[in-house]
Amino acid sequence: MLPYRPCVGILLFNKEGRVFVGERIDTPGAWQMPQGGIDADEDIRAAALRELREEIGTDKAEIIRILDKKLRYDLPEPTRSKLWNGAYRGQEQTWIAARFQGQDQDINLSAHEPPEFSNWQWIKLQDTIELIVPFKRETYRQVIEMFSDISQ
Numbered sequence: 001m002l003p004y005r006p007c008v009g010i011l012l013f014n015k016e017g018r019v020f021v022g023e024r025i026d027t028p029g030a031w032q033m034p035q036g037g038i039d040a041d042e043d044i045r046a047a048a049l050r051e052l053r054e055e056i057g058t059d060k061a062e063i064i065r066i067l068d069k070k071l072r073y074d075l076p077e078p079t080r081s082k083l084w085n086g087a088y089r090g091q092e093q094t095w096i097a098a099r100f101q102g103q104d105q106d107i108n109l110s111a112h113e114p115p116e117f118s119n120w121q122w123i124k125l126q127d128t129i130e131l132i133v134p135f136k137r138e139t140y141r142q143v144i145e146m147f148s149d150i151s152q
Contacts, residue, residue, distance in 0.1 A: 005037055006091075008095075010095075011147055015099075023117055057112070061098035063098050065097045070093060079135075128144065
């Protein structure tokens, strides 16, 4: 049985309580919150801020909460064989809520090569489910439930 890839997911809330989602450059129409692998010996907070810098071009964020429970999802077989040389069955994510401390103009999707997102927007937390690829929807339902008090 293949292992899960250690990963961090970030709910980045703006001042209006909406969350950042980006449209994947490699899968038009598929949106997600910033997320990515945790490097060996990397602290969760450091991983979250690094992923924000890489994916949205800024780490102007204050961490609000780190979820104690890790959430897992399995990748569909065609996707699994393409990612990470087929070494993982899916991802085991530690989710972090953070408050964006910058301005919209601080967001730069081209800050890292190659870029991950082609487009971005702020949306209501509960609206993320409709934009997310089906295999991640159960994870996002859990994330919404566990962080819904922040978006109020």
